[in-house]
Amino acid sequence: MRTRWTRSVRALAAAAAVAGAAASAGCGVRPTGVLSAGSLPVAGGRAATIKIYLVKDGALFPTVRPGLPGRPYLALEQLGVPVTAQERLAGLSNSVRPQQIRVTQDQPPGMITVWVDDAGPEGLRPARGSHWPRLALAQVACTAEAIPGVVKGVLLETSAGRPGRARVQLACEDFADLR
Amino acid sequence: MTWPRRFTGLRVRLVAAFTGVALLASVLASGLSYVLLRRVMLQRTQDSVLTQVRDTLAQQIPQQMPPDTEPLLASQLEHALSGPGRSAVAVPVPLDGSAPTPPKVGLDVPVSAEFARRAMREMVFQRIVVKSRPELEGHPYLLVGARVTGYTTTSDEPRRTTPPMVFVSVDLGREAADLRAFTRALVIADAAALLAALLLALLATRGVLRPVRRLGAAARALGAGQLATRVRVRGHDELADLARTYNHSAAALERTVAELRAMEAASRRFVADVSHELRTPLTSMIAMTGVLAEEADGDGGAARLVAEETRRLGLLVEHLIEISRFDAGAAALVLDDVKLAEAVAGTLSARGWTDRVAVQGPGDLFVRADPRRLDVIVANLAGNALKHGAPPVVLRFGAEARGEPGVVVTVTDGGPGIPDDLLGVVFDRFVKAEAARSRSEGSGLGLSIAKENAVLHDGTLEAANGPDGGAVFTLWLPARSDGGDIGDGDDGGEDEDGDGERA
């Protein structure tokens, strides 16, 4: 009787321990291994292509690049990157030095300000030794006016240049000789 | 080894089994519902996160990327996928086919190399419970990793036009909290179910056990002599059968006992009647033999012997009547406050034993007793000692409490004591110490009557042998100081009960 009782007590204790362990292990959010959630998503972002004015034989030459969704001023930002290998093979080049370019919208609508980092020693004046020759300014002006919604009025500005040379009003028609 | 009944009783076992089954069922049900609910809840959260990641990647990343826009896209994706409770990190896809370097910062949980490697091939997720950070110990997160496929890039400059991959960590704290709340609700519900099961079990077992208990009580009552006890038979189950069987047995027993009692009562009544009938002729015989003995000339031995034997016969009849009165339960106490010293002296002097028995005891001790019955007891004890023992016969009395205040009277003698084979039966009827002398004196009922009288007083009378060999008879009577007027006794008169008082 004593041994039976002891045995049953032991069995009961073991059962209680297992149940307790199961309860404590089974409650709440359990960690998992690495699980598959299906195949990779397919890139399908819809964005209009963008028109960028590059340079070929000393004159402006329009070219087309893919766009990005939700970035209307991507064309101006793309002026800050070097030309692709394909474009170089086609004889295209970029007079704008590689840099970070930002665009802000101004009042009234249709006016934008293009912010650039690299002012160079002459600021934004297309003088000799300037980082911003006339061809580069033409690229900015004509690329900007090719963006839908930008009617005219492009303000090129840099925070790094000297006063009086840090800001310039541009229009594509001013560079008609380079087209 | 047996366990106390309350641990192994039918009721406890039934209740335990009932409650155990109910508890098992309710715990199983709540466990199942918990598991199902957890699965559904986590599934929903995961699905929504995965869908959002998938959709965001598919919508934000175009088939073809402008050159050098990977950081731009990365910050755009991070912004789109971040939010309260979730953070996202976009990293460049390594182009040599190796696993990407898991981001060290920006996420709530670290990304394992295995996770990053698998994220290159397919969309993956993992639930992680924080262990390393003590402030978030046990906090769960969902980690998702994915990149897009189906984009075009250039073969000579793939680095400039490859979209980044993203890792998103989602805080599952709200789900965990919901689960905890659900667990609490389940525990409360289970406790309520347990309580209800316990109550139901108690009710049910009472229904089952009440007839069993009734039967038990009835059987005990039967055992205690209440033979008319029966149980009510209800229903048609096994218990009802048992109750019916019990009733039949009890009825049979009652009949048998009633017959036996009637027979016994008849035989006792017969003894009493015979004794009564003998009284009138004995009256004549005693009167006549007395006259004969006085008239006898010379020694007149024969007449005196007849007179003596006739008186003995009268004594025997008296004792038989007294005993039959005890047997019939007709003996009654006529209580009075008795001064023990006076009572003992009166008993001894009435029988002429004052010189033969030494008395020791306080003079002012009172006992509430029937004086006539006390006289019978003392006379029998003293007479027995004088007859069967040897001098000195000593009678001692005094106060002695045995659970309640009382008085004790001991009578000792200097004789050889009571033979061992008689010690246990000395108060039985017609037991005589010496077979050779048994004819001579006494009725053989004196000590029986003394014992009956002691018991009638709620007292005791015991026989033993003293250390120096003589017989010791010990009478104890409760003092019973409570008042109460003298009730109706049984007979009275001058009938003298002591053995051998006519020596």
Place this chain on the structure above:
Amino acid sequence: MASILFVEDDPSARTALELALTRQGHSVTSRSTGEDGLEALRARRPEIAILDVMLPGIDGIEVCRRIRRGDPLPVILLTARGDDLDVVLGLEAGADDYVVKPVEPRVLDARIRAVLRRAETRADIAAYGDLVIDRGSLKVTRAGTDVRLTPTELRLLLELARRPGQALTRQHLLAEVWEHTYPGDSRLVDACVQRVRAKIEDEPAEPRLIETVRGFGYRFVAP
């Protein structure tokens, strides 16, 4: 010594006891029925009556009751049963004493002498309120009228009145009044006290002359 009326239906017992009592010096008139006994009572005027309880026709207790209606004649009952009912009924009927069969003639003789023994006579008159006890003439008057007491009742009253204010035990009274050896039947005392109270108390249910001392005995209280 005394003239006795003896009523007993059993012929041999009657003969034997009559013979034995005659040898003790008494003059015995024997009758076998209660009716005859009452008849002989009127004709012979005995000093004491000894009545068997079990009689054909009217029994000994009824005979005793009829005697008590107008006569302080001492009565001793002779019972074969010795049962409570006989004793209690007999004492209620006014019997002075009782003996249980089989009785020894000398015991019966002692009882008879005790019942008939006169209390000691002294020229002494005591008044307790309107109760006057004359020990010389053994007469008791209450408010001028005679109180008729049996000899036993008279002896009990004299014994109690001899020591006013002192409680006397039943056993003491049994020994003094009935001359019983220890122990006697205390119900004799109780029954006799009831009868005396009925004769001398204003309110027998609330006695003021003879008080009961609970669990002990009785006490005579002089007003």
